[in-house]
Amino acid sequence: MRGSHVVRLFTANGCQSETIPNSVETGPWLVLFREDSLFYYRNEPLRVTSPRTDDGAGGRAADRDSGGSSAAISESLSISESEINQLLDVTPDDVGAASELSFARNVFVPLTTACRYTCTYCTYYDPPGQASLMSPDEIRESVRMGADAGCTEALFTFGDDPDERYAQIHEQLAEWGHESIHSYLREACEIALDEGLLPHSNPGDQTRAQMEQVADVNASMGVMLETTADVQAHGGPRAKSPEQRLNTIRVAGELGVPFTTGILVGIGETWRDRAVSLLAIARLHERHGHIQEVLVQNVVPNERWREDPVPVETTRRAVAMARAALPETVSVQVPPNLSPVRELLDCGVDDLGGVSPVTDDYINPDYAWPALAELRDIADVAGVPLTERLPVYERYVGENWLSPRIDDAIHADNEAGRRYQSVLNN
Ligand code: SF4
Secondary structure (H helix, E strand, O other): EEEEEEEEEOOOEEEEEEEEEEEEOOOOEEEEEEOOOEEEEEOOOOOOOOOOOOOOOOOOOOOOOHHHHHHHHHHHHOOOHHHHHHHHOOOOHHHHOOOOOEEEEEEEEEEEEEOOOOOOOOOOOOOOOOOEOOOOOOOOOOOOHHOOOOOEEEEEEEEOOOOOOOHHHHHHHHOOOOOOOOHHHHHHHHHHHHHEEEEEEEEEOOOHHHHHHHHOOOOEOOOOOOOOOOOHHHHHOOOOOHHHHHHHHHHHHHHOOOOEEEEEEOOOOOOHHHEEEEEEHHHHHHHOOEEEEEOOOOOOOOOOOOOOOOOOOHHHHHHHHHHHOOOOOOEEEEOOOOOOOOOOOOHHOEEEEEEEEEEEEEEOOOOOOOOOHHHHHHHHHHHOOOOEEEOOOOHHHEEEEEEEEHHHHHHHOOHHHHHHHHHOOO
């Protein structure tokens, strides 16, 4: 089939994805058409992942192996065939509804919309020249508003490390005395703590050095795994890699950072990829105990993603698989502004994520957060209590998971400390 093919390039520095446009895979060859010429690349040492032919929106994506990263990852994490097949057999009938639903009250702080990647379903990132960077004053104003409204969490969102194309962002950071976005994130987290909110940062992929730079000023952190597969939705000249995201999750475990991750459903992955993704998260949690919650998020149509919505039956099965793959202590979260949560309640959902009484959901601005009253209504439909939580789950508080800076903030005898403690004691 002629089209774009994502190839894995194995080099001395590891492996990376690259999209070869206008090409066709035939036998051991990847044939590239360029103007009047044909180029033949021997399909070694390239490992070619086939163009996706399953339903990107999720419907009846095949249970087959997609090859590429999912296969390599299941091997490296010792995920067995029987585990995968067992999880593929799970249906909503095999899991139970949760006995309560939790949520966190947050303020959304889109620190920068610069991103080195160009995922085709994402409306969050802005190209170089258009990307924003919040100033310290804007951050302070935003988090102060959140604290005044009774929030407990400052949710710092990013693209992924702005690369050299974002000259303006780097110049602005330098003007403010920062050599990197992580150095600036540290200052942003300090502002949030000063104003009475607990930071939860999602800066995309992170190296160990980057995470170490900010771990002690975060109550928890996160990155969406999305999928272990190489999908064309991550393609383009700068494709993010599942190995890097898994490495970020592993580094968080090694550094003892309570962590949030999740899968994105409907970006071209197969059912088998979904199973491997969930089992990979479960395996890293087995090793480190640091995964506090796993989102199951269906991709939604927007100005950059014109595919059909993910069928609700697909999301139901994916949520049930997450519940079955993870220990009971790890929450399964569904974002109520993006998913038909009332139709998922019997599939094991026990958390509704962060809801903001004061800011929009900047990652999905077309989909407004429901009011807290809406969450209560969802809990009423489920017939369970709705409980507020902190951005760090209670089981990590007082168990040597938190840095002294965060532990002191939570137990401080001041207005913010009393707000955190009242949430812990509710
Ligand atoms: S999904 Fe994340 S990594 Fe991909 S373009 Fe958007 S902000 Fe960047």
